Amino acid sequence: MPRQARLDAPGVLHHIMIRGIERRKIFINDRDREDMIERLAKLLLETQTACYAWVFIPNHAHFLVRTGLTPLATVMRRLLTGYAVSFNRRHKRHGQLFQNRYKSIVCQEDAYLKELVRYIHLNPVCAGIVSGLKELNRYPYCGHSALMGRKKRPWQDVDYVLGYFGRTTNGARKAYLNYVEAGIGQGRQDELTGGGLIRSVGGWSEVKRLRHQGQDHVMSDERILGDSGFVEEVISQADEKYERHYELKRRGYDLDRIAKRVAEIYGMEPHEIFFKGKQQRKVKARSLFCFWAVSELGMPLRELARRLEMSSPGVGFSVERGETIARENGLQLIE
16 A cells, blocks of 8 residues: 655655855865764654655765654754754854754655655755765765665665665665666756656646646646645645634633633633743643644644744744643543
8 A cells, every 4th residue: 555645744755945144155174064964863753753864965965765753843943943052052143043943745655755855855865965876875875875785874764765675675775876877967856856746747738738728727836746536635635724713712712712622621711821931840840831822723834933922943842842742631622
């Protein structure tokens, strides 16, 4: 049975891209690259996020991951915020390091995992960082070397990827290497960075032909890579999430209503939720409040941060903590 993905739930496959602001370098030397690897290794293991492919290029990076119990937004916020602070301190600079928000594309696994692994791992060859496969096999800042057994990366799920190429490790590595070699020369593949439905119907020319015939219902979404059924499924589930946000608001759920529910759980007054405090009970209450405000009402971190007089990263940590509290104690906003 094909492996399916659900938007914003454990098990979703994502192709993630991050870029330096104004295309500036985000990796200046090997110390930077090792710093990112150390943070990535720790974070992936902590959040049970699987990583199948990755690569560091001086001004950008790619990752192919499957989400665990921790939302992707939380994982990326922790990774990029921590790295940016360390990078700025190390290079005595200030200001934003990354270009806006990371780009994340939900991917249909059976159709695209192999292609995405190859595409990501061939980036050093395409960028001229290495001259060919022999150098790529040894290049330490790309997941290809781990798949080839040249580097040990406990946080990279090598076995899962090789499982797509064969039953034995040696046979799978040989088949994988042949597959990668066959991809050299393909260059940039825009279809692998979004617009999956466009690819599934035969490219832009086919889309134009269908529209010329009056089939304007052909739909594309650059955040999704997959065939038409997969794209429609993901969008449908995203719509369901939006509908839940809307329904809760229609029923009168706002921050005050959530604060009242949290206050009931922790035996405190609702207004206490909105004021800082270091007491363990208040910290837990505010964390649960933040989690429900973001997950149930869809409130942006920045807006919630302003209301609570916190930083956006601080709210992000509270959301993560609140999610754990809700899960471990079986707590729900609506009883």
